[in-house]
Amino acid sequence: MAVAKSLKPGRIVLHLAVLLIVALWTLPTAGLFISSLRDKDQIAATGWWTALTTSTSNAVGRLKGSADQQQQPDGRYAITGNLFEEGATGTVTAFGIRVQNPAAYAAGTTADLGDGGTLTVNADGGYVQTSPTAFTEERGRRVFYVQATPPRFTLENYQRVLFSEGIGRSFVNSLTVTIPATLIPILIAAFAAYALSWMRIPGRNYLIALVVGLLVVPLQMSLIPLLKLYNEVGSAFGVPSKTYLGIWLAHTGFGLPLAIYLLRNYIAGLPKDLIESAQIDGASDFWIFRKIVLPLSLPALASFAIFQFLWVWNDLLVAIVFLGSGADELVLTGKLNALLGSRGGNWEILTASAFVTIVVPLIVFFSLQRYFVRGLLAGSVKGG
Structure with missing residues (x-):
């Protein structure tokens, strides 16, 4: 009898209503706390419910090498560098040379820039740009890429x-x-x-x-x-x-x-x-x-x-x-x-x-x- 009484529809509805109220009260607080511990870039890009998953986002970088930094291995001119700022975390999953298609090439593959020029961007953000002729531009070209960032929690906030x-x-x-x-x-x-x-x-x-x-x-x-x-x-x-x-x-x-x-x-x-x-x-x-x-x-x-x-x-x-x-x-x-x-x-x-x-x-x-x-x-x- 006690078991049957405890399973009455009214009691079930009451318990579900209480659980719903608790969830509605707790979830915003939990979300606020999780967000306060996340990296500032991840807060701006993704919601708190994705805090434990690797997030992907489109980004744009500029090749940092200039004409006076070029090297000439194997008869071709080359400029090397890294798209990421010092201390940044994440990996490059794909890249492109046009904003319309930022994931045209998988990380580690070589993109044809025309006139014999090539660009290779690796998963760690490192790149190699080559050309059969010497580089004359002082400012590097823009590169569009897809960045995968692992979860990062910090007390810096x-x-x-x-x-x-x-x-x-x-x-x-x-x-x-x-x-x-x-x-x-x-x-x-x-x-x-x-x-x-x-x-x-x-x-x-x-x-x-x-x-x-x-x-x-x-x-x-x-x-x-x-x-x-x-x-x-x-x-x-x-x-x-x-x-x-x-x-x-x-x-x-x-x-x-x-x-x-x-x-x-x-x-x-x-x-x-x-x-x-x-x-x-x-x-x-x-x-x-x-x-x-x-x-x-x-x-x-x-x-x-x-x-x-x-x-x-x-x-x-x-x-x-x-x-x-x-x-x-x-x-x-x-x-x-x-x-x-x-x-x-x-x-x-x-x-x-x-x-x-x-x-x-x-x-x-x-x-x-x-x-x-x-x-x-x-x-x-x-x-x-």
Whole structure:
């Protein structure tokens, strides 16, 4: 019966739907990571799904030998060289002397250039051009060829991004903003949620309604008034307008309504007998909060921490308004946006930068994901 039940069409459809959602979420991330490790030329030529296969592409080169480098073995004039740049990898599978037919001759065979001239291009890119008369042109002729390039993975993209493009500084700025802007509202909201759940406060229901009402206030509507208020208070105490303190307080203010609402629902659902037993034994509210409520509220705390961390990490608007857009203040999202404008064709920089941007949220999410679903269900099941 159990086996038959597990094979119901509804369960099969559900499992397939979950697998599809996981695949849709995972494939772009995997593709971004693979692309960030590939050679820049291969990124521009082929997709990430071909990263483990040898890719072929049409290319054009110019014979590098000049008239003063020619030799005369066996009575014929010859110029030798290599189509590839120094350090390049790949092999030549075919070549041609006209753009209409770049694969006219297989690698290693000899092409007739007319007037007794010949050209041989080998698989390693080496060539020999011969002529019955002396070469007079200072510039070599163009050669079209088909190049096969084996897969190549490198960390050069990350080295360039972190140490040459200024991403490293922006990465530190984002961490400096995000970590306190996640911990501060959690700390404040946990105290407020306990007070609204288990302490007798006049007008408690009105306070809860006010918190719920604040959830629907758009950030864009309150951003400028909050900035003006912060600047006025800051000027009174001599605090500069563009500081980390300002953006910490801004994110705290924007995140507190959701934090209080989520934590209050969870804490209010804790077993009532447990709290009352501690109160009968003479425990203070702070002791109950620290020893009982906080350990039992880890799922809700972790769930909000994920939401808040992702929101602050990916934020650009609040960061520019309260912190600035200078080179020393720009957060990671702002720096990546600048790279999109100035380096739109450098895919190796963009892929590495994008993965640097998402790797920290991925670590946070997978570290706390076991609490995520339990925290989302906060308050749905009440204790006795």
